[in-house]
Amino acid sequence: MADSVQASSVIEDYDRLVRRRLAILAGLCVVLLAGFVADLVTGPSQLSVAEAVRGLIFPGELSPPVRVIIWDVRLPQALLAVMVGAALSLAGAEMQTILNNPLASPFTLGVSSAASLGAALAIVLGIGLPGIANSWIVSGNAFLFAFGSVLLLQALSRLRGTGPETLVLFGIAMVFTFNALVALIQFVATQEALQQLVFWSMGSLTRGNWEKLAVLFVVLVLVTPTAMWSAWKMTALRLGEDRARSFGVDVTRLRFVSLLRVSLLAATSVAFVGTIGFIGLVGPHIARLLVGEDHRFFLPASMAAGAAVMSLSSVASKVIVPGAVMPVGIVTALIGVPFFVALIFLRRERT
């Protein structure tokens, strides 16, 4: 009898835990929404929140200049911030799990560096894929190189006897190689091309337009459900690779498909906004601190946290220097680190 009392209480406790995780997830989405609205209203010409929200719902009622500000400038950038934040953070979360390394992210394992190399080739030497429109040549190159860098990691993981540690080391080697090659190209670049390249590498949301948003949206819509589909497998993988395999998880295949998702997410993001270093690392860590590592909650929470930090960074990039928009890549770490450190300390106090 006493057993059954305790039994039902365990299930109740678990249900309560699930509800709490869902509530935290909802809370993250509220923070994200607030960040998104703040991102819409801040900028050289101030809008009120009411104005911005009304402008989104009834665009016909806006005066033409305000409509242009909201629909052609603010909204694409704000949406780009949300989607890039979510994509990079999901990529980071998956990498950290499948490579069993909390320091893994698209930035730390060479994806961003590869994109920079592709961009450098296009900007400085004019080398690009044939048949690509001029306005897409930098993004196209960046995508190709970023995608290629993950495929290279992938190829290595297919070699027998290569564990996750080797992949991480190889990723770090790629960072240094690509950075050296970028430096080499910078060395021979003209003043003008150099400036353009440096600005590209800093990462900026001002390159947002509806076409790019559509591409990123399609990638996210295709990739996110397949990641969620593998959520239990990834949770099991956290218990150790041997254990997961003994539980029937085809770890090799999981790693392969996951890296494919990572390459799409990361390559599309960095191709459109340039180097954004911190999101892919901090988004997953914030999510882990808040909801733990049941990947049904961890993956969406990573996306929401990454998107929220990115939105807030975008706001900060517009307010730090009044009248000027700083490249958002500079701001992400400045915004993310205090947030992150605060969370770590809050957690310490609780336990």
Place this chain on the structure above:
Amino acid sequence: MSGAAALLEVEGLSVGYPGRKVIDNLSLAPIRGGGLTALVGPNAAGKTTLLRGLAGLNRASGSIRFGGRELVGASAAEHAAHVTYMPQSLPQRVGLTVFEALLGALKASPHGRASSADRELALETLARLGIEQLAMRPLDELSGGQRQMASLAQAIARRPSVLLLDEPTSALDLNHQLRVMKVVQAIARERGIATVLVLHDIALACRWCERILVLSGGKVFADGTPDEAVTPEMFAGVYGVQARVERCSRGYLQVMVDDAA
């Protein structure tokens, strides 16, 4: 169920790593369901490799049959349907509670059960091991003994027909050693599970296991009941030590190591 438990049969089995065979052409008398078989031997004898081969974690050739089904070359999912392997330890810094990890173990491979059935199964397993009170505790906050119980729960909850445990009692105090061995023995009997454990403590193996398999240099040195396998000759030949094997007042074998052989 235990009366009709299927046999685990190993014939001509070779297991190893790329370019290095650790186990070469090993055959064993069938391992029956319901009893515990201890795998003992010195370091580098190939105990873990054999266990990993049986678990399908290392590439193997030869034959591992369970209940007439060939497992060599079977997919991870097929293997997992019958065999569960428990590594020596759980990884550190995992952000899951005991109950979440247990659900992860149950849901790792697709099956037809409803979520509520998985929860019941998880709960039943915790109750069976007497660790319901740990259900909501994060894995990272557990003591070594508690972690081992949580780890064992994950393996047992999957209701395997073959259970392979790699040093389940290492790093455990006497009380936890006793708890682990007792519950593994009881569940193996109850469910007719063919259980193979790597153990370093030979007295512990003699106390709890019906069969002792002594491995040395990838070969079977001795195989049989504790009385048959655990002898001074075995200690001299396999471990290079002089040892006495004596019976205690309860009738179990005890081992005293005196000197190098």
